Amino acid sequence: MSAAPAAGSIDHMKSRRSWLIPTGLIALTVIPSLGGAARLSDLASNGPVTAGNARFHAMPLPVVLHIVAALLYCFAGAFQFAPRFRRRHPRWHRTAGWVLVPAGLTVAVTGAWMTLTYAFPPPDGLAVKVERLIVAPAMFAAIVLAIVAVRGRNIAAHRAWMIRAYALGQGAGTQALTQLPWILLVGPTGTISRAILMGAAWVINVIVAEWIIRRYPMGTGAVRKRRPAPALTGVA
Numbered sequence: 001m002s003a004a005p006a007a008g009s010i011d012h013m014k015s016r017r018s019w020l021i022p023t024g025l026i027a028l029t030v031i032p033s034l035g036g037a038a039r040l041s042d043l044a045s046n047g048p049v050t051a052g053n054a055r056f057h058a059m060p061l062p063v064v065l066h067i068v069a070a071l072l073y074c075f076a077g078a079f080q081f082a083p084r085f086r087r088r089h090p091r092w093h094r095t096a097g098w099v100l101v102p103a104g105l106t107v108a109v110t111g112a113w114m115t116l117t118y119a120f121p122p123p124d125g126l127a128v129k130v131e132r133l134i135v136a137p138a139m140f141a142a143i144v145l146a147i148v149a150v151r152g153r154n155i156a157a158h159r160a161w162m163i164r165a166y167a168l169g170q171g172a173g174t175q176a177l178t179q180l181p182w183i184l185l186v187g188p189t190g191t192i193s194r195a196i197l198m199g200a201a202w203v204i205n206v207i208v209a210e211w212i213i214r215r216y217p218m219g220t221g222a223v224r225k226r227r228p229a230p231a232l233t234g235v236a
């Protein structure tokens, strides 16, 4: 017969589970971050211009802004989703929010800017272009709606719109997961497979976001509620 866990140990377990969310989100950001770091270093060192990177060298501003804002948005944004950390540090949540909002808007604007101005080499085709031109304004709109909601003190709507915006932004991380198995098992993506795998990543993220918004409404701490621990009487 095992004794019920002490209150302190339940607290510790809850705290560890709460950190699973930002840890998972940061893990999702690792592959695009490495790609972003490589691109920034290629541009900073004025590396060799090839058919694959000519567009970035010809007009580096949007991609540099995009990568810096995206890394800030994905990494710092992940901590906004740690329920216990957010409750314990409400000032951090607000201050970080005022940095993350412009970062997120910059990601969306530069994403659309590059889509409209860069000459994309294959396998990027029209379908990926259309997907990006849907996702970028949707991400922008979700952030604006989140700000409108919080100014109207509608915290549940603020949370829902921020989760949607972050999910759309994190499409970059999920895209690495949808494309990598294909590349390893089948080979390089073609125009159609790339569009499907890129689009699938955004669809997956939107579905997960909507599931989280409904499954864990405001006040559940985004961690499944546990039954209250029995009193420490030694009786199971």
Ligand code: HEM
Pocket (backbone or CB within 6 Å): 032, 033, 035, 036, 037, 039, 055, 063, 066, 067, 070, 071, 073, 074, 107, 108, 110, 111, 112, 114, 115, 118, 120, 131, 132, 133, 135, 136, 139, 168, 169, 170, 171, 172, 173
């Ligand atoms: C917040 C998460 C995001 C991250 C971490 C991210 C990361 C990156 C990185 C690292 C690049 C440079 C790719 C390279 O060097 O080849 C890039 C390019 C790009 N991103 Fe994002 N991105 C994010 C969100 C978005 C969103 C929401 C859109 C718009 C729908 C978008 C559209 C683009 C476009 C159009 C390019 C140029 C691609 C190319 O020229 O091949 N990104 N992104």
